[in-house]
């Protein structure tokens with residue numbers, strides 16, 4: 341068992357045993373281990389420096405034993421670097437897997453890597469088997485979508501050449517055996533071109549601008565909108581070390597009743613989320629809305645069970661299990677920046693008790709183990725420290741708390757605009773890649789934040805007495821939540837109506853097709 345797995349088990353046990361006592365312990369971070377131990381830890385071990393990014397930049401080149409896999413992944417992208425069409429464009433990827441991976445002995449080679457404990461390579465292999473599995477299962481869906489503008493069923497058997505090594509790596513790393521946001525599609529899939537001087541502390545943490553990043557694997561085009569879509573996420577998550585750092589300081593200061601330190605930490609957290617939102621806004625230029633559906637087919641999941649008609653009977657992992665498996669697809673919903681903010685500001689506790697919130701909870705399982713444990717502990721720790729109540733004890737603290745809620749609003753509001761412009765404008769397929777009901781899930785959460793913000797503002801009727809910089813921001817944010825709530829409710833009614841109108845597509849789907857308005 342790896343050191344981190346032991347630590348996670350230990351931490352889970354102590355979280356459970358401390359359910360009725362306080363305080364919940366802080367989960368261990370990378371820096372709590374000695375350098376010798378760190379080398380054996382999973383890539384996704386959280387630190388104050390790199391936050392939720394892997395502790396090393398992902399491995400780009402696989403060793404030559406994995407050349408057959410590497411070759412397939414390089415040849416598969418729809419648009420090849422030389423302008424020709426790749427295997428996925430021609431609908432030849434599935435056949436190529438069956439022809440080229442048989443007898444390549446990849447499962448045995450993967451076993452050797454796992455036995456060596458080389459975390460860097462195991463993580464790269466997991467990414468690459470995930471890409472191959474999704475390409476294999478979803479190739480027919482994408483082919484059909486390109487031809488008709490409608491989705492169809494995917495392949496429901498994953499051949500042993502992919503299923504067995506993928507499953508073994510997933511077990512060794514503590515992931516589901518399916519493409520995930522952190523461990524494969526986004527955070528394990530970038531190269532930093534100029535890393536600066538990594539031994540100079542002043543230069544650590546540089547080089548995360550989107551134009552300094554390149555993609556390692558892609559489905560559609562490693563240089564176009566797919567790259568922009570992924571790399572903007574990476575640029576945003578590059579701020580997560582600061583999120584962890586300031587969140588820890590916020591908790592520590594609240595527990596110690598140290599108002600001055602609390603306000604300093606809350607300011608740090610606020611300015612970090614402001615930077616994250618600024619980076620998010622660059623999505624519009626890095627990834628064109630009109631291109632999104634050209635790669636989206638491949639990031640769908642095989643679940644949720646029964647609700648995802650692309651895989652009505654799940655997928656059998658040949659050589660692993662005869663029982664079909666289902667997994668939610670790749671989604672930013674598995675990113676940890678917003679759940680961190682939800683937990684720190686105790687917004688999670690305000691989500692309504694309904695199926696949509698149950699989905700949000702389920703999403704929290706689809707991330708590396710260290711992030712699962714950290715998020716769960718944070719929810720307890722912020723409640724025990726009662727960050728919301730502590731913030732009410734001082735006008736500046738309250739203003740900072742409100743402005744953090746406003747950053748959450750800004751993120752979710754922009755995100756809702758993304759969803760309308762990149763997805764709903766082009767398709768009425770009712771579930772998102774993560775498997776949530778698309779016009780219900782995101783508004784459920786945005787509405788909760790808007791209501792909380794609206795309510796919090798009643799405690800701060802004027803900005804008088806606040807430092808000027810905070811007063812300006814508070815005044816700008818005041819009233820915005822109420823207006824956005826009205827607009828959101830109107831939009832949701834309209835969009836739900838449009839989905840009902842499009843329900844003839846649902847009948848088509850029963851024959852093997854789903855609705856879309858014809859983008860291909």
Ligand code: HEM
Pocket residue numbers: 569572573576620623627632670671672673674675677678679700752755758759762763771772773774775776777778781782785786
């Ligand atoms: C073109 C850009 C984007 C589109 C079209 C998009 C689409 C979506 C959709 C449809 C969902 C619903 C969940 C599901 O997949 O079932 C979702 C959830 C989510 N996405 Fe994105 N996303 C985009 C960019 C981003 C970025 C840049 C981030 C940054 C980390 C992000 C983070 C999230 C989060 C945190 C959720 C869960 C939201 C919540 O709990 O309220 N997304 N996304």
